[in-house]
Amino acid sequence: MSDALNLDYSLLIPEYILGAVAVLVLFVDIMMPKVRKEALAYIAAGGLLLALVVSLGWLDSEDNFARLIYIDDFTTFFRCFFMATSIFIVIASAHFVEKNLRNPGEYYALIVISTIGAIYMAAARELITAYIALELLSFSLYVLVSFAKRDVRSNEAGMKYMLLGAFASALLLYGISFIYGTAGSTSYAEISAAFEAGTSGFTLATLLGLALIVAGLGFKVAAVPFHMWTPDAYEGAPLPITAYLSATSKAAGFALLLRLFSGALMPVIDDWQFMVATIAATSMVVGNLVALQQHNVKRLLAYSSIGQVGYMLMGITALSVEVSSALLLHMIGYVITNLAAFTAIIAYNNASGAEKVHDFRGMSDRAPLLAAILAVALFSLAGMPLFAGFLTKFILFQSVADNGFYWLAAVAVVASLVSLYYYLYLLREMYVGEPPERTRFRIPLVLQGSGVVLTLGVFFVGLYPAPLFEITDDVSRVLFGG
Amino acid sequence: MTVANLVFYLIAMLAIVAALGVVTVPNVVHAALFLILSLLAVAGFYILLSNEFLAIAQVLIYAGAVATIIIFGLMLTRGTDLPTVSVGGQWPLALLASGAFGGAVAAAVIDSTWPRDVGEVTLVSISDLGAVLFKDWLLPFEIVSVVLLVALIGAIMISTQEGEA
């Protein structure tokens, strides 16, 4: 550690922009009460977009800040990814927040701030930074989940999420402390180097540390059996936040997992591989089975996301350059799809207050475009062709099978079949069920537009994945230092 | 057995007993007081580990601020109930699980061959710590400040009464 640290603050400009945006939003909210609150959403979206564009400046760079965070293509990729996600969430929130929530300034500010946390989770190559970034994201989410103050379900969800999150943090930290103790460092590269030399003196301590880390991160990404907060938080949280949970929170968890496991823990892959395989398999099975019994759309999508986590964890299990690029591709596809689904649900909820599956009865008559968007998203989630889900699942499963986890891929394929049933259940209500009345809802153009863009994204990933796949492949190579 | 050892055992005993108190006594206020005790004992560990800064921080932040907030919290959430609570129905399972967990930790600790005699246990002076913290670790520090900001905003936003009617 003799050579001087690079403390080039310009590397952090996108995050500074985000911070400034957050403050600006708060400021506008407090100081300019006459501004329509919807405008806050667009200010936030604009700021995020600016930061996104700026962050593209670091394309193909290989730089680091104090060896804590690395501004490489992986980071740039996730910067863009998280910011884009937040843009869509913010836009989708505009009408919802206006209608259902107070304190819009805090709401948007927290979303923007949490994006910083997510980005640093992906960028960090050092445990302390990674942990703190994770807490930044988590804290924001705790607040956002319980944002509907007068809604008892939101409070309850927030409390459960918060307390269990703290509990999981403690487990994670304890695990990290053992890894720190055995490897003697918190830097990924040094941990990797230390483990490369062998863990003979610390067999059990390493295992315990790994188990705790898997558990702690498993909580963040909602893997069974650390998933229990997920359905409750999804159901209790305001709808856009549910979407945010299912997109950014999950993706950030995987970004961290990818960095950590590929950068630091690869030498002990034999130790954790089957741990991850176990929770991957149980997540796929339990998530998809329990989803069969859900009648609340948010809860249904929560369980469905648990199943999806299972698929993605397979990618961690059989971690390699190929699998990680497939995993990233799947993640992009999944997030785009999920955002499309939630955009449609949020827009429909704004108009009708629908939340239960049977509330969606006759959606195709009352809001045909939204129904189509949701249908596309559901088919994509179920892994049907034309849409992102088919391709990304195919490549992910294929990669996993090719990397020695054929049985896991088999479980995934079957679980994926089960998932089709509950997506069809929702589809049926949307298209076959008779609506209570036939009048059409007026849906704001912004939401329609955002939904259409996301739907086109779903098609894009499903039909022309080459550009994205090349990007994720490059990113994965960066991850594995190739 | 050196004095240091003896002191360690005493502090450890204190910390553990107090911790047990936290998780077992029925009266919540007593539990909170036990927590303060336990946290103070942990501060003792830090002193043993030659880290006064951390000990001070522990006492100030935890035993001072945190414990106070918690007691406030207890008071505010007491409602009509007596400040006593019974243990949850799953305590036997909890005991088993935590016991097993402790066993696993013990096994892991025993199994490992830690570098026993580190010739150079360094005293970290507050100035060293400060220098490193605000230079090498500035980024996490900044992030933590944002975390605190978030917690602040969140706590205020969520617990305020305004406009509730």
Place this chain on the structure above:
Amino acid sequence: MVDMEQAWLIPAIPAVAFVVLAFLNGYLPRRGDFIAIGAIAAAFILFFAVAIDLLDQLPGELEHNTSGFDWLTINGIQLLGQTNDFVLRIGFRVDQLTLVMLAVVTFVGLMVQVYSLGYMKGEVRYGWYYAVLSLFLASMLTLVLADNFLLLYIVWEGVGICSFLLIGHYFERRSAAEAAKKAFVTTRLGDVALLIGIILLWREAGTFDMSEIFHMAEAGEFDQGYLTMATLFLFGGAAGKSAQFPFHVWLPDAMEGPTPVSALIHAATMVVAGVYLVARVMPLFEASYDGALYVVLAVGLITTFISAFMGLVMTDIKRVVAYSTLNSLGLMMVALGFGEAGVGPAMLYLFSHAFFKALLFLACGSVIHATEKQEVTALGGLGRKMPITSATFAVGALAMAGLVPLSGFFAKDEILVAAEHFSYAPFILILATLPITAMYMVRVYLLTFSGEPKDAHAHEHAHESPPLMSWPLVLLAGLAAVAGFVVFEPIGKAIGLESGFLGFVESVLVEEVHAFEFNWPIAIVSSLLVGGGLGAGVMIWGGEAAPATAAAARFPAVHRLLLNKFYVDAFYQWAINNVVLGFAKVIAFFDRAVINDTGVNGSGEVTNGLGFLLKFQQTGKLPNYALAMILGVAVLAIVGFSVKG
């Protein structure tokens, strides 16, 4: 000049007529009936051309008697150990058997079509009727011309479907619809056997060509047991088409069709296709175990016997004639059961039967046309009102009974001769049926044409049929009377058959043919029996028919047994309703309850149920969640530890 190579034209012309009529009958004057008649007339003329060409070449090897083209070819497959082509061929071939059949089909076809001009006038779907009739003739002519089994099978089905369509011509009548269905399905069961037999033969021979297969059979290239099995399957098809026991039930019901159809299809031509087939494949029977022929013999005998008795009690004139057809068909099968020796007599019977049976049906049609009744209980005394019909019917009936010197006499006598050569048992059994046959023919004649009219109204309106209908009757009657004489060598020579009819037919099978000899003793015995039968018939039904009623009253069980057709139909109906449909219902229930509701829905429900059970892990209580997490850590640690070893 048309020679045998152009024999395919004979069926082609009616086929074209069918296509024209099927699509255009609505746009043609008279619905295009003239096209159909013109087509069959042309075919009839062509028949003479072909016949002349064939007869020119006899005796001796037939040349230029084949024509056709490959219909479907699969190149280069491994067949019988060598790379070969799988060829399906549309091929035509003319020989002596074919010629007999062509004569019958074209002539009767022409007669019936002309007759129909009168009979079907003003009926529904008149044009369609002629179209199907043409299609039938095309198929039937192809059937007799086919040089390979595959083509034979194709048109075999073709005549079946035409039969179905024509029986069901008046499909608005439920009974007609049912009869059509019954006819098709019953014969179809025979066809299943036929197809199996054909493919079995192909499997060993590698070809569908008949003469090749016959050569191989004669050369003993087949395993005899295998050949017997295949041949019997072929016979199954023949039995179905020729309404042999146990497939005989469809034929009487087929009388629901228009009467000319009954005359053409269910008397003269289609139903004898089975007989033709057995005659055609006689080399295979000869090369098989003897049992194969015994089966034919037995089936023929049973058919002859039961139908003779059933004919006695039926009251529908068409049905009586239908049972007489069964009777005749049985007799032909019996003849074929004698082997090569029986082919000649069988074909002779087929030949003459075509005329007198067509005649009988057309005469029945004339009666029905005049009275719109067909129950003998509603007829009677028509002899004076319809003299031509009455006379021609009498000729037909007597020919059927086998009275000297009508055609039936010679035909039946030749069979008796062959039987006597073969064995005494069938000989005596055949003799026993003769008086019965005579009796019911007399009965139906008397009840219809003599005595007092039972339905005055019908009788009053009755009148002789128009010339278009009566002329075919007369022509057929003439032939029914004299057709038998072709057995005599001089007469045969006169029409070009070198050694008489029998020798002509036989020459298709064997090099040396027997010279025809009239067998006086058998002729006398049979004539006595026929005469006795006729006499008894006149005595019983000539007056008040009291003896018949008395007999019926005396033996009610027997009467009922006969009236109910030996309960065979009833048994079939019962079996279909209870066994077949019952089984089908069981299968359908199994499909629904076991495979679908248990297997398919069940697996879905189990999955759903697992979800139901699993969802209760989500208790909503925070400490439980935390416990699950700790347990999860434990599991992970255990997994990690056990993998690590």
Place this chain on the structure above:
Amino acid sequence: METAAEQIPLEHFLFAAGVLFSIGVYGVLSRRNAVLILMSVELMLNAVAVNFVAFAVYTDGALFRGLIFAVFVIIIAAAEVGLALGIILRVFRNRATANVDEVSQLKW
């Protein structure tokens, strides 16, 4: 003079932290009051901090990253308490209970 740390083996601290952590786990699993659960979590976090400091002192003397980690853990823990109490308070306001067994409207 030997510092105290030099006289006490690392394992002792680890054991002590382990016991504290397990007690914290027990508290989280068995307590019904949300605030008490929070307190138990604080115990766990303290144990973690002890672990970090011990490791820092015994194995990472030059860079003492564990120490830094412990500082951050303490800060975060404090923030956590504040935020968690805010949320618990909100639940209590709306439901008049802080008993986690009773706050179970969201389930299945």
Place this chain on the structure above:
Amino acid sequence: MDQGYVLLALIVLPMITAAVLVVVPSERKDIVRALAVTVSAVLFALSLYVFVDYETTDQQFSFAKSWAWLDNVGVLKDGITLHLGVDGIAATMLLLNGIVTLAGTLISLKIEHKNKDFFILFFLLTAGVFGTFSSLDLFFFFFFYELAVLPMYLLIAIWGSSSRFPTFVRTKEYGALKLMMMLVAASVPIFLGIFAIFIEAGEGTFSLPRLYEISQNGGFDTDFQKLVFPLFVLGAGCLAGLWPFHTWSPDGHVAAPTAVSMLHAGVLMKLGAFGILRLGIQLLPEGAEFWMPALVVLAVINILYGAISAMAQTDFKYVIGYSSVSHMGYVLLGLATLDPVGVNGAALQMFSHGVMTALMFAMVGVVYDQAHTRELGAFGGLASKLPLFATFFLIAGLTSVGLPGTSGFVAEFNVFVGTFRTYPWAGALAILGAGITAVYMFRLFALSFFGGFNLSRWGGLKDMNRYEMAGGALLIVFILFMGLWPDPFVDRISPTVVNFLPGIE
């Protein structure tokens, strides 16, 4: 122009049409109809062109062309190429799909309810089918295979119809759900099989021609083949209605709207058989030889079971539905013989059954849309009031019975011959099945078309409109075409069959 674009056009054109339809205002039903008919006609013309222009050459696949779609990224060392091409069987199947699509479109012109949405899904289905038949790449094969299943749920659940029986009800939602779930379940083993093939081949390629080469060079050892082959047979077999995984077929087809029944029973079930051929027999010949006797047994069960079940049905469409199960048994049997004649027959039967069953469903639709019942006993004498309809149906029924002169005979006969060469007992039972077919078909005729016509109840029934007539006539033309002149079909199919069945016997 490069011929390869024809196949691409067949796949892309319906997709583009679907996309264009999305932006057509849903009130303009006339535009939707005009567009649908035009595109279907073009598709038909293109498929006919492929069929006519197909020539047997030394090359395995005609019209072949490939487009790089994914480069060699990640696990795909060879990338994924959109490789299209047809052999003789695929060319025939493309024609079949072209025919049925056009006929189905014509029949569906009368749909009023959300006809835009209907045609969007309908064309997606079509694209999937065209794609599966012409894909020479495992990935795209599977892609299009699933695409063909994708629209089924909505098509059935929205435009379908429920059936009520005295003791139970089969709702359209149930039929749709079951069909969808079972078919996607069936793709699970195919998916796994593709994984296995991909891994075992070890070249990171999905290209079928390359995999065939690997297979011929012994790249897949016998044990592997034995293990993986059943995956393909079970998966693809389910789509082909293999007993006991057939129950989606009657219920699904009955519930489906007319055009969907036509396309699904007519073409989609062939995808299953085609899958067995492409993935099973061609890729894993040794596995095929090992497992085929088992498939023979199942196929015979299919034939008899389907036929017997059909006898007990009282609903028009259920009779046809079960007859499809029975007829697909012939296809499976033909394939299972691994005999050139038998496989040839199976391919012919795929075409024949496709056209014939489409015609039957189309005709049932004609009456059902007016009468709103399909109870066999409810009708009678339809032939006198709706003669044209009855004639069309009769032709379809006779084809199903395997009457010579119709395509059914040509196909079934080849199957029988092939079976008799290899498994005579199975051949005999199969022919018996054809006999039973006659029983239920003629029972249906006699009950519904013949007998007296109930003028008071059904006086309002009208015969086919001209579009229905055109659709039906199109199908009949091909029934008779193949029945009377099968050589064009056999010329295309049999060299293909002989080509990939060289090692057998």
